[in-house]
Structures are given as structure tokens and as C-alpha cells.
Amino acid sequence: xxxxTRTGFNRRRLLKGAGAVAGAAIGSGAITGFPTLWAQNxxxxxxxxxxxGVSAINxxxxxxxxxxxxxxxxxxxxxxxxxxxxxxQPKSYDIADIEYWMCKKVFPANILQAMDIKKIxxxxxxxxIFTTGxxxxxxxxxxxxxxxxxxxxxxxxxxxxxxxxxxxxxMIPTIYNADTLGIRPDLVGRPIANWKDILDxxxxxxxxxxxxxxxxxxxxxxICESAGIxxxxxxxxxxxxxxxxxxxxxxxxxxxxxxxxxxKTFDESVNLMASGEVIIQSMWSPAVTAVRSKGIPCVYQPLxxxxxxxxxxxxxxxxxxxxxxDAAYEYVNWYLSGWVGAxxxxxxxxxxxxxxxKANMSEDEWGYWMEGKPAKGExxxxxxxxxxxxxxxxxxxxxxxxxxxxxxxxxxxxxxxYMVQKxxxxxxx
Numbered sequence: 324x325x326x327x328t329r330t331g332f333n334r335r336r337l338l339k340g341a342g343a344v345a346g347a348a349i350g351s352g353a354i355t356g357f358p359t360l361w362a363q364n365x366x367x368x369x370x371x372x373x374x375x376g377v378s379a380i381n382x383x384x385x386x387x388x389x390x391x392x393x394x395x396x397x398x399x400x401x402x403x404x405x406x407x408x409x410x411x412q413p414k415s416y417d418i419a420d421i422e423y424w425m426c427k428k429v430f431p432a433n434i435l436q437a438m439d440i441k442k443i444x445x446x447x448x449x450x451x452i453f454t455t456g457x458x459x460x461x462x463x464x465x466x467x468x469x470x471x472x473x474x475x476x477x478x479x480x481x482x483x484x485x486x487x488x489x490x491x492x493x494m495i496p497t498i499y500n501a502d503t504l505g506i507r508p509d510l511v512g513r514p515i516a517n518w519k520d521i522l523d524x525x526x527x528x529x530x531x532x533x534x535x536x537x538x539x540x541x542x543x544x545x546i547c548e549s550a551g552i553x554x555x556x557x558x559x560x561x562x563x564x565x566x567x568x569x570x571x572x573x574x575x576x577x578x579x580x581x582x583x584x585x586x587k588t589f590d591e592s593v594n595l596m597a598s599g600e601v602i603i604q605s606m607w608s609p610a611v612t613a614v615r616s617k618g619i620p621c622v623y624q625p626l627x628x629x630x631x632x633x634x635x636x637x638x639x640x641x642x643x644x645x646x647x648x649d650a651a652y653e654y655v656n657w658y659l660s661g662w663v664g665a666x667x668x669x670x671x672x673x674x675x676x677x678x679x680x681k682a683n684m685s686e687d688e689w690g691y692w693m694e695g696k697p698a699k700g701e702x703x704x705x706x707x708x709x710x711x712x713x714x715x716x717x718x719x720x721x722x723x724x725x726x727x728x729x730x731x732x733x734x735x736x737x738x739x740x741y742m743v744q745k746x747x748x749x750x751x752x
Contacts, residue, residue, distance in 0.1 A: 368393035368650045374420025375402055376589060377607070378498050378635055382705065383663055391657055393650050401587060402535045410434060418651060419638040421494065423470040424537050426638070427735040430473065430493050433482040435638045437491035442652050445659045446492075448676045450726075453496040453634070454488060458727050467541065467559030467732035470496065470634050495655050496675040498667050499634030501725040505596060505606030509620045518542075518628050519550035521603050527581055531595055531604035534585035536746040538733050541631050542605045543569055545730065549628050559734035563741055570745040574752045585750060589613075596621055608671035611718070612710060623671075623718040629730035630719075636675075668692050669705045673722060695721030 372379075372395055379399035387395045398416075400408065406428055409419050413434035421429060429435065440446045451457060456464040456471040464471075474493055475485040484493075506515050511526070521530050532546075533539050544558040553568045555561060561569070576582065583601050586592045592610045595601040597619050606623065614621035637658065639651050657663075664680030667673070669688065674680040681689050690696035695717060702711035719725045736742055 364646065365392045365650065368647055369396060370394070370417045370647065370651060370654060371396045371398070371415070372418040372420055372637075373398040373400060373405065373408065373416045374635070375399060375405055375422070377609075378420055380666070382666065386662060387654060387657065390662075391650070391653055393654075395654070402538070413640060414642060417640050417643055417647060418654070419494075419640065420497070420635060421638060422633055422635045422733060423473055423494075424468045424633075424733040424735045426473045426493055426636075427468050428739075430476070430484070430638070431482050434641050435482075435493070436641045436643065437476045437479055437481065437493060438495065438639060438652075438655070439479070440490050440492050442656075443492070443495060443659070444656045445676045445679060448678055449496060449659075450673075450675055450677065452499075452726065453636075453675065458723070462727065465632065465729045465731050466557050467632075467734035469732050470499075494636035494638035495659065496634055496636040497658055497663070498636075498672050498674070499632065500608050500672050501630035501632045501719070501729055502605070502607060503626055503630050503719070504603055504624050505592075505611045505614075506622050506624050507596060507599065507602040507620060508622050510599060510602040515603065515624050516627055517549045518545040518626050521546055522550060522576065522581065524581075526603055527579075528583050529600070529602045530582055531584045531586055531592070531601045532582070533592070533605045534587050534750060536743045537735060537739070538631075538633070539585075539605070540566075540569065540742055540746060541731055541733055543573055545628060545631055547572055549626075558731045560736045561738065561742065563738055566736075566738060566742050566745055570749050573749045577749065577752055612671050612704065616704070616708060616710060625719045625725075625728075629728040630725060631731055631733070632726070632729040633733045666705045669703070673726065677722075691715070691717055693722045695724060 370393065376399035379397040384395040384397050405421060406425050408415065409421060409429045410432045419435060453470045453474055456469045473484050475489045476491050476493055477483050477485045477489060479491055504518065504521060532542050541558065544555060547553040547569055548555060548558065552572050553565060555565055584595055586595060589607060589610055592604065592606055593613045595604065596614045597617055608623055611621045611623045637655055643651055659676045659679060661679030661683040664674030664676060665683035668680055668684065669692065687699045688702065691698045691702050698711055698713050698715045700713055701709045702715065704710050
């Protein structure tokens, strides 16, 4: 407790001057949020967060500054660059905003510190997918890198994942969703019910899947299994033979002209769909929303085989200590306290703690986004722009229906390196 941090703030002097009562309260965790006498120092703290653009949201950084007093600097990179930076430049960030499949690659590198769950105020309210792998007690754990499988480590200084819950957590979940195919209902000309529908010759040259290997391969697997082309033992952990069959099929499909493009960014997927160049493709929920906000019909289509899910969270750099570490814990607790959760829900994502998000949403918003109910009034996005008219129902319905129909999670396979090599052959073919 004697360490002087980057702000020049010596905590022992603070506690001694504040008196034993205040010191005991701070040390016990009885005070949540920064004590008043920290205020003049906390404003000098800057936490550097990096991750994918999906959750690098300027409004969150601004609200953090308003509510907590310190500065949050956000940097957005593509998925592969996030993994590379996390491992090779660990001193360049304080908070890693990473996805769970990335965690499987990144945490064993021993450049992140496990979080003490006793310091996480709403830990017991986190959706159980992230602690047990099951939405309900009778749920079947989906294939792929299920979040709970990389959530706990064996001890404070361990980088080894634990198969059972411990007091030490790798990353606090923040944002997740159940992904499916997006379609232009005005252009596809028929009902879409299965992943294999993307292969319909009628859609030749008007389809797309995303070009992020660890994610794209899962969409490819959903398509192949739906079409009866490959029967996987575990889509989230393919054998080399299964990878070979999947990639061979993708190359043949590409050479036949079925695909129009392979996108890497949110904006690319929006532009492809809004322009009508593509009418059925891999999509992310907010991208569908972005197309609809332009007045163009777009549906996030529920499919019989279920959804491919993903999730992300906040992990703390190993070097964080002192007041910066305290600020990071405060930020994580604030993230789960409701304002951010409601913001994310209004984007079409899901929040990790549902109760606090609900308290920050209107009854109509919660009914539309989370319960599958028809909207009573206009549904607006976080920026206040009207997204849906009264009577609209969310694609896929309620939270329990969508997250309860997850077939697989984005994954890192045992044969990950081999899979990436084969994927790159597909893209280059």
C-alpha cells in the first residue's frame, strides 16, 4: 500500500491522514465508489482500453468520465490485431476489451491479471452462461469456446483455466449476442429458414460471409452441417479432416461465383446489404439495425439450426496496480451497474447483468428488446433515432428464445493454426 502511482499519489499518507475509521472503511470495501478525498487525484487517472470496434463506443467513455471522474481512452482494432497487440504489446494498454475466443489465446500468455470476484459488486447477477455455460439449469452447453470454459483460473497468479468456479475470473462479460444471417426480405423473394439457404443458386453472386477466420469458420460450419455436406463431431473443435472438407467446399462455392464478397468490418457488411449487392449474408445485429435505419428492409433471420453466439468482456493488464487498478475495478463495477447495459440493449446486443439494465430502460423498451413483445411506442436507438414503429417485434423474439437457441460459440480450435492457414487458402483461391 506504499507504492506511489503514476499520479504521484501515496495511499499510506492518505489513509493515515484520513483517520482510522475512514481507512478501515476503504480497506474493507464498505465504500463503493471513490471516497471523496480521492476525487482530486482520480481525475488524473487515464485508463487505456483497446478492443474491437463493436464495443469501442464513444458515449461509454464520455459517461465514464462524467460518472467516475477519470479518463477512458478507447482504441478500436480488427479482431486479429486485437489478439496480436494483447500478447505482444502488454504495456500499451490497461484494459483489454476482448472476446472469449480471444481469451483462450491471450490469457495463457500471462500478460493479464485475474480479477477477484469479491470485488465485483454484481458478480452473482451475471447471466449464468458466463459462469456455468447454461442459460437455464436444463440447457445444453453449446459447442465452441463457451465463455464459462475460459472464465475462471486456478488462482490469483495463475494463467491456467479452471474447469470449476474459483474466486479468480479472467474477464468480466460486457456484451454478447446470438448471430445469424441477415437478409433483404424485399430481394430474396422467398422465406429463409435454414443456414443452407445461402447456397441457393438463385442468390448466386449476392451472398457474403465474414472474413475473420475464427468466426467465419463457424458460419461455414453452420452452413455445411445444414446442407448435409459435413457432419461434425464438434463444430467448435474440428479435426483436420473436417477442416479440409469445410475449406474444400468453401473454395468450390467461391469458384462457382456464389459469393459476392468477404467482409471484415461492420461498415462493409452494412454497405453490401444497403446497396443490394448482397441480399443474404453473415451479419451482426447492429449492422442489420443500421441498414434499417436507412429505410431499407433488413431482417436478422432466425434459422432452424440455431444461432452462432459470441461474447466479450473486460480484462485487466498485468501491470495495473495502485490507484489505476482501483479505478479499473470501479470502471468494471460501473459497467455492470445499468447505464451501459441499457445502452447496449438498445443497440440490439445483450448486457451481462439484466436486472440493472432493466432498471435503466422503459417498460416498453425492455418488452421490445428482451421479452419479444410488440412495441407500444416508437423504439429508439441510443442516440435517440427512431428504429422501429409501434407494433414492431424484434427479430428472433425474446432473449430466452435467442440465447436459448445457441448452437455454437465463436471458437479457438486445437487445430487453430492449421485452420487459419486453410482459411487463408480459401480467401486467396
